[in-house]
Amino acid sequence: YLKMTGTPELNATIPDAIRRQVQTWGVQDGWARPSRPLLYLDLQRHVYCNSLRPEGPSCSLPLSEPMRWQPKRTLVEVDQDLEKSPYRQNDLLLLREPDFSQQDVGISASELENRTEAVALFLNRADTEASARDSIITTFGVLFLIIFGISLLTRDLNYLSKNLLKPLVELSDEVESITRLQLAATTNTHDENQPAVTSEIRLLRRRFDNMKTAIRSWGKYVPWPVVQLMMRKDAEANIEVSERKVTMFFSDIASFTTIVESMPPQKSLLLLSRYFQEMSKIVDQHGGIVVEFIGDAILCIYGAPVVNDKHPTVAVMAAVEMLAAMTGINQWLHRRGLPTISIRCGIHTGEVLVGNMGMQYRIKYGIVGDETSMPGRLEELNKTYGTQLLVSESTHSEMEIEGFVSRPIDFIRPSESAQERESQQIFEVWKSNKKPSKASLEEKATDMYAEGMQHYRHRRFSEAKDCFTTAGKAMHKLTGTQDTASALMLNRCASYLEMPPPENWDGVWDRSS
Numbered sequence: 001y002l003k004m005t006g007t008p009e010l011n012a013t014i015p016d017a018i019r020r021q022v023q024t025w026g027v028q029d030g031w032a033r034p035s036r037p038l039l040y041l042d043l044q045r046h047v048y049c050n051s052l053r054p055e056g057p058s059c060s061l062p063l064s065e066p067m068r069w070q071p072k073r074t075l076v077e078v079d080q081d082l083e084k085s086p087y088r089q090n091d092l093l094l095l096r097e098p099d100f101s102q103q104d105v106g107i108s109a110s111e112l113e114n115r116t117e118a119v120a121l122f123l124n125r126a127d128t129e130a131s132a133r134d135s136i137i138t139t140f141g142v143l144f145l146i147i148f149g150i151s152l153l154t155r156d157l158n159y160l161s162k163n164l165l166k167p168l169v170e171l172s173d174e175v176e177s178i179t180r181l182q183l184a185a186t187t188n189t190h191d192e193n194q195p196a197v198t199s200e201i202r203l204l205r206r207r208f209d210n211m212k213t214a215i216r217s218w219g220k221y222v223p224w225p226v227v228q229l230m231m232r233k234d235a236e237a238n239i240e241v242s243e244r245k246v247t248m249f250f251s252d253i254a255s256f257t258t259i260v261e262s263m264p265p266q267k268s269l270l271l272l273s274r275y276f277q278e279m280s281k282i283v284d285q286h287g288g289i290v291v292e293f294i295g296d297a298i299l300c301i302y303g304a305p306v307v308n309d310k311h312p313t314v315a316v317m318a319a320v321e322m323l324a325a326m327t328g329i330n331q332w333l334h335r336r337g338l339p340t341i342s343i344r345c346g347i348h349t350g351e352v353l354v355g356n357m358g359m360q361y362r363i364k365y366g367i368v369g370d371e372t373s374m375p376g377r378l379e380e381l382n383k384t385y386g387t388q389l390l391v392s393e394s395t396h397s398e399m400e401i402e403g404f405v406s407r408p409i410d411f412i413r414p415s416e417s418a419q420e421r422e423s424q425q426i427f428e429v430w431k432s433n434k435k436p437s438k439a440s441l442e443e444k445a446t447d448m449y450a451e452g453m454q455h456y457r458h459r460r461f462s463e464a465k466d467c468f469t470t471a472g473k474a475m476h477k478l479t480g481t482q483d484t485a486s487a488l489m490l491n492r493c494a495s496y497l498e499m500p501p502p503e504n505w506d507g508v509w510d511r512s513s
Helices: 016-029 075-084 109-115 125-180 199-221 224-233 256-261 265-285 311-335 370-385 393-398 436-457 461-479 484-498
Strands: 038-043 046-050 092-097 118-123 240-253 289-294 297-302 343-359 362-368 389-392 404-412 424-431
Touching: 016 038, 075 109, 075 118, 125 199, 240 256, 240 265, 240 311, 240 362, 240 370, 265 289, 265 297, 265 311, 289 362, 297 311, 311 343, 311 389, 311 393, 311 424, 343 370, 343 393, 370 389, 370 404, 370 424, 370 484, 389 393, 393 424, 404 436, 404 484, 436 461, 436 484, 461 484
Parallel strands: 343 389
Antiparallel strands: 038 046, 038 118, 092 118, 240 297, 240 343, 289 297, 343 362, 389 424, 404 424
């Protein structure tokens, strides 16, 4: 605060003492500095300097140049000078003595004018720029902290996702795969010693892998589709069967008892394991299930528990592929010094009871009913006709014959004791040959054999004999071996020509061989 004695006179030279005092006041109190120049100052109701007006006394004159007191300007006039000056109001710093800014009671303009003893204006643009610069720096600092915090959070989230969430999602996916019984999901491929995974996750995964091992072992005793249906049903297995129309397959290794008599048990097990593995794989690929292994025999069904409207066709397709796979199996057996094998197959479609059967604490999935014995009979009849695959009339009538060749082999009764029931035809089926010459021979052989069966059934044995002779020659050209079925029917025709059957004969051979 500048103190003066007396009232200065207008246009009087301002003493150097006062000018030094003004400079000292600005510097000591920190108001005036190079970055904050003085623009206006009045003392004792006289203007010390006024840089707001071009014609006003400059506030930056050196002590060597004289300065004179100017008439006092009212606050309104100072505001007008400010509006005309190139300075912005926001860039100015106002000091007033006395300071009325802290008073709560309103003061009129005239009273404010009368009571104001001194006014000072400074150009404060540097401080404004510094404040703006500080704000920008602060803003960028805050943004940097936010970005840095986000990066730390992202890293933590990535760590959490990799070591906790991702393993949990993988386990969840594997649980879903287990419910669908996908074989890939039952293979344990996780590294239990992964350091990044938490110990709790490793423990959970270890328990889950143990469960998968148990389910995989369970699937070796029970058909996979049955296990799958039970898991989807979310219920305990109970003794329960239902009547379903299915296609049954039965196969047996020819002369297997004689083969194993000369082999040690370990080699017999090796032979059977390889054979069962390849055959079961083909059955699975065609939607069937292996109900059980009976010694060297295989019993499987198509159409249950997995529904398939084309189960007769897929059963025949699977059987044809199984016969074709025997070539590769025998090559594998030969390389290991094991005897080669051949199989005979029988297929029948009929109504059976299928489902869970047994005791409350020991259940097996299987089939029962009169029709279940037919596949085994057909498999056994292959010995009589020298065939490898025989299908019943019901299977033949429902299967799609495209891609296959078939011929009626003989007439049989549905069961050995069913003398009163009408006889049925059985058919030999094999895959059609793509070579035109072979296909022509197949067509000729099957057509002549089928025609011969028609004559045979209607007791025209002489005509039937001619047809079987032609069919046998065609089959010999086709296979290079004698056709056992044609030769057998020729012998039967000769027998019936000597002693004809009765008028109500149903086509079933009724004499000893």
